[in-house]
Amino acid sequence: MNTQEIIAEGEQYLLHTYNRYQIVLDHGDGMYLYDTDGRKYLDFCAGIAVFALGYNNKELNDAITAQLGKIVHTSNYFYNEAACEAARKLVTAAGMKRVFFTNSGTEAVEGALKSALRYAYDRDGQGGHEIIAMRHSFHGRSLGALSVTMNDHYQDPFRPLLAGIKEATFNDLESVKAAVTDKTCAIILEPVQGEGGIYPAEEGFLKGLRGLCDEKDILLIFDEIQCGMGRTGTMFACQRYGVKPDIMTVAKALGCGLPIGAFLTNDKAASLVPGDHGSTYGGNPLVCAAASKIFDLYEELGILENVRSTGDYLYETLERFAKENKEVIGHRGIGLMQGLEFSMPVSDIIKSAQAKGLILINAGSNILRFVPPLICTKENVDEMAAIMEEVMKDLNA
Numbered sequence: 383m384n385t386q387e388i389i390a391e392g393e394q395y396l397l398h399t400y401n402r403y404q405i406v407l408d409h410g411d412g413m414y415l416y417d418t419d420g421r422k423y424l425d426f427c428a429g430i431a432v433f434a435l436g437y438n439n440k441e442l443n444d445a446i447t448a449q450l451g452k453i454v455h456t457s458n459y460f461y462n463e464a465a466c467e468a469a470r471k472l473v474t475a476a477g478m479k480r481v482f483f484t485n486s487g488t489e490a491v492e493g494a495l496k497s498a499l500r501y502a503y504d505r506d507g508q509g510g511h512e513i514i515a516m517r518h519s520f521h522g523r524s525l526g527a528l529s530v531t532m533n534d535h536y537q538d539p540f541r542p543l544l545a546g547i548k549e550a551t552f553n554d555l556e557s558v559k560a561a562v563t564d565k566t567c568a569i570i571l572e573p574v575q576g577e578g579g580i581y582p583a584e585e586g587f588l589k590g591l592r593g594l595c596d597e598k599d600i601l602l603i604f605d606e607i608q609c610g611m612g613r614t615g616t617m618f619a620c621q622r623y624g625v626k627p628d629i630m631t632v633a634k635a636l637g638c639g640l641p642i643g644a645f646l647t648n649d650k651a652a653s654l655v656p657g658d659h660g661s662t663y664g665g666n667p668l669v670c671a672a673a674s675k676i677f678d679l680y681e682e683l684g685i686l687e688n689v690r691s692t693g694d695y696l697y698e699t700l701e702r703f704a705k706e707n708k709e710v711i712g713h714r715g716i717g718l719m720q721g722l723e724f725s726m727p728v729s730d731i732i733k734s735a736q737a738k739g740l741i742l743i744n745a746g747s748n749i750l751r752f753v754p755p756l757i758c759t760k761e762n763v764d765e766m767a768a769i770m771e772e773v774m775k776d777l778n779a
């Protein structure tokens with residue numbers, strides 16, 4: 383099939399839940415993607431902050447292929463070595479105690495919410511507990527996760543959602559305190575808001591939340607699905623703030639494209655018992671072999687050091703870009719998770735960049751999101767900046 387035929391087939395048979403770009407991706411290598419017409423793109427999207435190690439990493443491919451030849455699926459009625467190994471590496475890196483593997487981010491959030499509700503139920507012997515979530519948060523599309531995704535556009539068609547969800551304002555501790563009642567069992571937030579527009583938490587806010595949760599016996603849930611796995615230069619974003627959650631969710635880069643997510647708990651929040659929760663595929667050997675190898679490769683390749691140095695360079699580069707372009711009204715972010723806010727929608731910028739061989743995505747209509755693979759170099763940043771300059775020149779022509 384040629385490119386147009388593939389797109390036509392997709393339009394006919396796929397449910398129309400996305401307005402897709404008119405590009406059919408074929409293969410990738412390192413920081414670059416290639417479409418079915420052989421066009422090459424520098425990738426600053428990484429499949430939405432997923433492909434941390436870049437495309438076609440040979441060692442990762444070999445680990446996945448080796449597992450493929452042994453066993454792909456076992457069910458959770460049995461142990462498998464890859465899951466136990468991945469669990470140890472993830473729990474250790476996160477400084478938590480236990481992990482449950484899921485197939486996606488949204489399922490990780492479901493498990494986190496259930497853990498909090500179960501904890502409070504065990505404590506009080508009754509239900510009706512409340513969870514506080516932040517305006518402009520994003521936690522996923524399944525009904526529980528959607529209930530704490532405080533965005534009317536996503537929520538309105540599907541109401542009523544979970545009962546007992548209270549809203550507070552990100553980086554406003556007083557607004558959280560005002561939402562606390564004696565029914566509150568958890569507070570959920572992203573240490574760096576992703577889809578909502580790349581908003582990093584302030585240190586005082588996270589420390590204040592930790593204090594509030596300790597004082598009132600509320601569980602603190604950090605959704606590290608996008609900002610975790612090294613994206614901000616520490617393995618998990620909360621580690622740069624020195625604040626530990628009771629429950630953490632992880633996905634996206636955890637499998638570098640293989641579908642795996644996880645929720646982790648400390649001792650206190652390890653509330654779920656046999657019969658409370660499960661997953662047919664969750665933690666299957668194939669995805670866990672990938673996750674396990676990814677932790678080794680992060681060390682071997684010095685991923686965190688690279689994110690810190692390239693991230694700083696990206697920050698300087700985008701600061702300069704913001705000063706030189708009057709359409710840019712904001713620049714935020716940490717490490718290789720940054721955003722540029724424009725005074726207008728960025729859809730035309732994204733399309734123009736694509737035509738010039740650069741893949742970027744938005745985070746909200748006016749914000750350009752920069753979330754490249756974590757192997758991104760300073761040269762890649764320069765290459766991106768040169769294309770962006772051309773894009774802005776065309777835009778103003």
Ligand SMILES: *Cc1c(COP(=O)(O)O)cnc(C)c1O
Pocket residue numbers: 486487488489491520521522523572576577605606607608609633634643
């Ligand atoms: C992407 C994302 C999710 C949802 O993950 P899926 O794998 O798409 O279900 C949840 N929380 C955050 C912070 C995310 O960025």
